[in-house]
Each structure stands twice: as structure tokens, then as C-alpha cells.
Amino acid sequence: MESAVVVVVGADKPGIVAGISSKLAENNVNIVDISQTVLRGVFAMIMVVDLDTSNVSIGKLRGELQKRGKELGVEVLVFHGEVFKYMERI
Amino acid sequence: MKYTAEEITEVINMLTHEDLDIRSVTLSVNTLFALSDNPDRAYSKLLSLDGIFSRFSEVVDYVQDKLGVRIVTKRVSVSPVQYFLEAYPDVNHAIKLGGIMDDLALRSGIDYIGGFSGYADRGLSRGTYVLLESFSKTFNSTSRLSGMLNAASTQEGLNIDAVKLFTDQIMNMTPNASARVAIMANSPQDSPFVPSAHHGRGVPNSLINIAVSGPGVITGVIRRAKPSSFQELYELVKKASFKVTRLGELVGRTVSEELGVPMGSVDLSLAPSPTVGDSVAEIIESMGVLKVGSHGSITALALLMDAVKKGGSMATNLVGGLSSAFIPVSEDSIMATRMKQGYLEINDLVAMSVVCNSGIDMVGVSKKEPKDKVTALILDVLSIGLILGKILGVRIIPLDGNPGDEVDLGGILGKVVIAKLKQGEVTDFVSRSGFIPTPIKRLEYG
Numbered sequence A: 001m002e003s004a005v006v007v008v009v010g011a012d013k014p015g016i017v018a019g020i021s022s023k024l025a026e027n028n029v030n031i032v033d034i035s036q037t038v039l040r041g042v043f044a045m046i047m048v049v050d051l052d053t054s055n056v057s058i059g060k061l062r063g064e065l066q067k068r069g070k071e072l073g074v075e076v077l078v079f080h081g082e083v084f085k086y087m088e089r090i
Numbered sequence B: 001m002k003y004t005a006e007e008i009t010e011v012i013n014m015l016t017h018e019d020l021d022i023r024s025v026t027l028s029v030n031t032l033f034a035l036s037d038n039p040d041r042a043y044s045k046l047l048s049l050d051g052i053f054s055r056f057s058e059v060v061d062y063v064q065d066k067l068g069v070r071i072v073t074k075r076v077s078v079s080p081v082q083y084f085l086e087a088y089p090d091v092n093h094a095i096k097l098g099g100i101m102d103d104l105a106l107r108s109g110i111d112y113i114g115g116f117s118g119y120a121d122r123g124l125s126r127g128t129y130v131l132l133e134s135f136s137k138t139f140n141s142t143s144r145l146s147g148m149l150n151a152a153s154t155q156e157g158l159n160i161d162a163v164k165l166f167t168d169q170i171m172n173m174t175p176n177a178s179a180r181v182a183i184m185a186n187s188p189q190d191s192p193f194v195p196s197a198h199h200g201r202g203v204p205n206s207l208i209n210i211a212v213s214g215p216g217v218i219t220g221v222i223r224r225a226k227p228s229s230f231q232e233l234y235e236l237v238k239k240a241s242f243k244v245t246r247l248g249e250l251v252g253r254t255v256s257e258e259l260g261v262p263m264g265s266v267d268l269s270l271a272p273s274p275t276v277g278d279s280v281a282e283i284i285e286s287m288g289v290l291k292v293g294s295h296g297s298i299t300a301l302a303l304l305m306d307a308v309k310k311g312g313s314m315a316t317n318l319v320g321g322l323s324s325a326f327i328p329v330s331e332d333s334i335m336a337t338r339m340k341q342g343y344l345e346i347n348d349l350v351a352m353s354v355v356c357n358s359g360i361d362m363v364g365v366s367k368k369e370p371k372d373k374v375t376a377l378i379l380d381v382l383s384i385g386l387i388l389g390k391i392l393g394v395r396i397i398p399l400d401g402n403p404g405d406e407v408d409l410g411g412i413l414g415k416v417v418i419a420k421l422k423q424g425e426v427t428d429f430v431s432r433s434g435f436i437p438t439p440i441k442r443l444e445y446g
Helices: A016-026 A058-072 A081-088 B005-016 B039-047 B050-067 B082-087 B091-107 B126-140 B160-170 B215-225 B230-259 B280-286 B297-313 B333-341 B346-352 B371-388
Strands: A003-011 A030-039 A042-050 A074-080 B021-029 B071-078 B112-114 B145-153 B157-159 B181-185 B206-213 B263-267 B360-366 B392-399 B406-408 B415-417
Touching: A003 A016, A003 A058, A003 A081, A003 B005, A016 A030, A016 A042, A016 A058, A042 B005, A058 A074, A058 B050, A074 A081, A074 B005, A074 B050, A081 B005, A081 B230, B005 B215, B005 B230, B021 B050, B021 B230, B039 B091, B050 B071, B050 B091, B050 B230, B071 B091, B082 B091, B082 B126, B091 B112, B091 B126, B091 B145, B126 B145, B126 B160, B145 B160, B145 B371, B157 B160, B157 B371, B160 B181, B160 B371, B181 B371, B206 B230, B215 B230, B215 B280, B230 B263, B230 B297, B280 B297, B280 B333, B297 B346, B333 B415, B346 B360, B346 B371, B360 B371, B360 B415, B371 B392
Parallel strands: B021 B071, B071 B112, B112 B145, B145 B181, B206 B263, B360 B392
Antiparallel strands: A003 A042, A003 A074, A030 A042, B021 B206, B145 B157, B181 B392, B406 B415
């Protein structure tokens, strides 16, 4: 599976999870793992997503998610899963 | 594969807040197929590389986009131009070759092209002589070309005549030009680092070499963990270096696969940039030597160097380049500041060369200084390389002004501070010609 890690950080408000996950669904990207916390009003979400079924390249997906993030007032980071595999696993 | 939130946060933190990035991806290409005693033929053959360079540039952009990891520069290194000049030793030919290489880089979106280089450890061949004679004119008229003169090696000796010719040339260069030229001892053949990058002998036709940069990551772990023993400090640097190097290995393998070019080496090193939080000097200061240059700096640097090499060596199979911590003074905002404040003097840098591989790098020298002093300074560093069997280089920037003055070169080059050279006459010493014979260490090689 080709995966990506999506990180969303920003001031908490309703609709962030829905906004980001609907954009993923639009591009046929499946969420494999998701964890989310709100600490002192700061929203933080980490998602691991499956890129195998994606309709777009990871670069395009990153662009779209960041655009959606801007509308929601949050920061979105997207890195390829390999980066974590290489740096955290021997 | 499952990752914990801590693991994900750690990587994200390194990449976004601690300036972990890939300093350069370098395509090293054998250009000896273009050798000819007919200059026009050599030019047209070299120009045929246009397509390969553009394709390389596209692949690096693609990989950056795919992985989400910042790749700061794209570089190409070619076979030393010395060989082209052996076939047709003419200064104008050298200048034209330099211009063509520079144009090629510009057209294909390559940030630096290395290889305007030659070897003169024991003596000057006609090719290297012509190359040297063309140095100031070529570099003053280009913007992306880089090169080096290897004037010393433990295998061959130290060529004083070549160093003198080099000093003559460098003193006539603009600051931007001199920032793209180094003089070396024991130059590596597979360095992705400008200015010494070139395509060496005994390697395949093309290779991908990687240079990583993550001093902020090391500073970050030390500051957070506050280690109480030296073993603990060593362990922290080692672990963080593994992760930094590992990112280089991933990027290298991905580019290599996409481009169909074998993976060369990953340079196990930390390179600074003038950005805040991207300083090697800051690592030393985070260890508790609060102003780099103070006593203890060399121990801190030695510990750092060794731990970086040990941690990094497990992260990649092919180690290359000038594996170490780079301390180019102007490119490291804290090094530059400490130099200006007087904590760091030129002899500290010479002393650091003993435990480090960068030598005297990106240091300003007043154009009013006598050439003999500059030559002697270069000789000091190259001699350390000669005797210890180390890779070392000198990259000085001649500037109008006085010691302590600062000139901003902009971008990654940063602010160059003019160093105060030592007082005292050296003309008699330097006026001798010839070379210094091979050291006793040479006998160990057989």
C-alpha cells in the first residue's frame, strides 16, 4: 500500500474533520487510521491514508487539502508514508 | 505499517520546525565522451547533455512533490575540465567551456554545476595549468559554475607552486565567484557538495549523490533531552544523525529509481544555512560551549563529528563525500556572529580542521592582505590534510575592507566577515618553489 500521512493543526471549530475527510473522499482516498485531539483549543489530527485508489497524484492531493485547510483556517501537511518508514523503522 | 502519534509528530517536527531538508541531489555524469582536440566538437558534444539535465531537474521536482520533503538545490557534477584542457590547452577554450557549462545549468534549472576542476598534487600538467590560468576570468563571468583545485594529497604531496597560482587567481575574483571555488587536500571523488563536486574515476557513467542537512534536528534533541553525561549526549547525536541520513537515503533511492541512474553515496554530514535554527555552531552551543570559539569547542565538534558518522553509517550503504559537519562561516549565522564578536579567530578554524573536514570555509579575507599570507594560510590547512590523511578544503572570499567588516552576499551564502590574519612576515618561507614530499603516512598505503 502506498500511504500518506496527513496532519491538520489549527484553532478548533466545527467542520474540520468533515471538511478534510470529504475532500479525501472526493479523490477516492481511503482513511486507514485517524487520531484527533483538542488541547487548550488547538485542534490536532493525524491521518494515515491509502493512496492506491486515489484519482490524483499526492502533489495534487496536497494542494487540494491545503486549499480546503485554508478555507477552514487550519494548517494541513501531507508527507509520503515512506518518509516515516525510513526514518522511524530499521 | 502502524506508526505511533509520537513517531509521526517527531518526523513532522523535524521537517517543519527544525529545518530538516535535503541540501542537494547531485547528478554526477561522466563527460569524458566529449573530449576532443577540436574545441567546437567538444562544445557540441557537451551541449548534447541538455536533455539529460532537464530530465534530472524534472525528476527531482517530482520526488520533492511526492515525498513532501524539501530539496534545496539540484546540482550536476561533470568530469574534471582539466582533461578537456589536456587535449587542447588554451585559456580561451577553458573560459568557453566554463561558459557552456554555466549555460547548460541555467537552461535546465540546475542550481550548480561542478567540475571546473583539476588535480595538481605533485605538479602542474598543461591542462591544470591552463585551467588555473583561466580561473578568475571564468568564475567572474559565470554564476552557477563551481570548481576546485586539488593541490595536496597524502598519496602525492603538497604542491606549493599550484597553491601560489591559485592565490593569484582567487585574489582577482568577485565575492560571488570566489564562493564557488575551493582548494583541497585529498579531494573526494563523489562529493555532492559544491564547490568540490565532480565526476570521479572508477565509477559508473552516472550516479545520484545526496547531501542532507539537519543541524536543527540535532540542536533540538540536545535542548529537549538536556543530557547529563557525555555518553548520553553522544547517543542522542548518534540517533538523530541516523534519522537525518535516512531521509537522504530515501530521497536518493527514489530519484535513482525514477531516473534509472544508480545511487551513489549519501554524504554523512550536517550543513548549515544562514536561516535561524539551521546552524552547526548552534549544536556546539547547545552542548554548553555558549560561544563557539571558546575552549571546549574542538572537543564538542569532535564529539559531534564522530557521533554523526557512527549514527549515519547505519543509515546508508554508500558513504561518500566530505562526511562531517560543515562549518562554512558565512553560511552559518552563529559562526559569522561569533567571528564578528571576536570569539572565533582564524586559527580556531585551522585547529577545528583537525577534527572536522571542512577546513577554512567561506571566510572573508581583506584584499589588502599580502598574497603570501593568504598562501601560507592555505598551506596550513592543506598540510593538516596531508599529514592526517584527511579531506580538507579552503574557500576564502577576498573582499575590499578591513578585518571585522561584513559583506552580505545574500541567499544561502550569507554574511561574510573579514577575518584578521596573523601578523608577521612569511614571504621568505612561501617564496620557495616546488612541492612538499609525501608524508610518512603514505608508506601505510603500500
